[in-house]
Amino acid sequence: MTNKIGIYAGSFDPVTNGHLDIIRRSSKLFDKLVVATMTNTSKNYMFSYEEKKKFIEDEIKDLTNVVVIDGNGQLTTKLAQQYHAGFLVRSMRSGDDFVYEAGIASVNKVLDDNIETIFLLADSKYANISSSMIKEVAKFNGDISHLVPASVAAELTKRLRKE
Template identity: 55%
Template sequence: MPEKVALYAGSFDPITNGHLDIIRRASKVFDKVIIAVMTNTTKKYLFTYGEKEDLINSQVANLPNVKVIDGKNRLTVDLANELKVDVLIRSMRNTNDFIYESGVSQINHLQDRNIETLYLLSDPKYANISSSMIKEIITFGGNVSQLVAPEVENKLKQKIKGIH
């Protein structure tokens, strides 16, 4: 039986506990999960691709079937084809995500009809977490300890301190 492999692509700036929950759950369903740090041209990043990869790797070190790669300046479908992956993992927190993710899925399917998208619903405790919100909270000295891992929180504080 062929190995079941999925691709979870995102900007992960930074990786949140919500992302980690999706990764852990996907790693139970698939033989291998590839996390791709991608480019989203609508976002302004705090971390470099390398920094994001390092942060993600530190958080998934206990998941032997998870691999982190750089997907910078690539279409997700092209990367999936290169990796010979036909399942994309996407997460949904709320109805806004449903609307957005439905459009992404349709565009990906137009690019390659063999690509399927598997949606994992966020755990309700992570349903309102976004990387943008976390950056905003940390910028103004708020507490994000329940939203990101301690290492991620420390890196966020260092980055924000360097900017201000």
């Protein structure tokens, strides 16, 4: 019997409570879940891959079947092949996300027909929250403590504190 391995890839800049919810939920679907901090060439990053990896690892210590890797500069399908993963986990907050995510899934299917994409809907309490929004709120001294882990909130506040 083969293990079911999934990849959950994202830029995670920063990781949000919504991302962590998807990690926890998808960890129950697979024997092994690989969380990959990836490159999105249309984004400017605030955190290094090492920082993002540590933020995630600190929050999921209890999930023994989850590993966090640096996927910088790699295609998700290549990572899936490398880790023998048959599934890609993608999350959606809204209908707009569906259009975007369906496009990504289609390209991934062309790149590797053996890999299936699984879509998980965001929990309603995270459905309108994005990393970009969180950075914007933090920049103007808004309270983000309920949107991200405490370590992320502290670091964002430090880096974006409005003078």
